[in-house]
Amino acid sequence: MKKLIKTKIFTSILVIISIIIVFTPTKVGTTADVRVPIILYHNITEDYNASEALVNITPAEFETHIITLIESGYNPIDFDEYYDFVTNGKVLPNKPVIITFDDGYLSNYTYAFPILKKHNVKATIFAVTDTIGRSEGVNFAHFTWEQAREMEASGIIDIESHSDSHANLGEMSINDVQREFRRSKYLIEKNLNKDCNVFAFPYGGYSSEVQELGIKAGYKVLSLVGDVGANSAGADLTALRRITIRGTDSPEDLINTIEINLDK
């Protein structure tokens, strides 16, 4: 009888140890070594023209990018997790990456959302609130608030602000900058019933005054555009770096671009 109890206790301990091992995230050296690349896409279209590779990628190529990221060991995280890492030392998974889209195109809902759901990969869409639901007078159609709610409800997509009118904040009056920050935040919070804490500067336009106004408006994280490196635990949360991915980038180019930026 005693032997049986001992065996049971031993088995339970083994099970507990296995559970701990399986659910403990892999640490990447110390927090100081961790660099988080943020990659940026815009529109996804079958009607692909390489001259517009900065804003367009085909659905098939986009899915190949996502599969390659996963197969290369990258773990997509969201801005909440990154913020927690910077402010509270939260341990991130091995090879973290943040996937973002700018502008709020309908194609993000039509093509990217099903692909991301299929592979259970998180992403953030920076939407321009004034053009939500618009298909006329814009370069590409934009998703509606209803579609935005459906994406948010999946837990896969986080919708944040890319301003209200997509103007360059670095060239506006203080009043107009405040309006862009406040109105877009208000509309996202009201329509999606969530906190809007992250802002991406249209055209990467900003100044120290603009950064200050963004924080005053209630944002926790402000992010840039361009091929400018990755983000450490000590990164400036009012100027996070993002890497533009082009539609002409092969899966190998994607991984090389990320790796080059990890060292910048």
Ligand SMILES: [Zn+2]
């Ligand atoms: Zn934009």
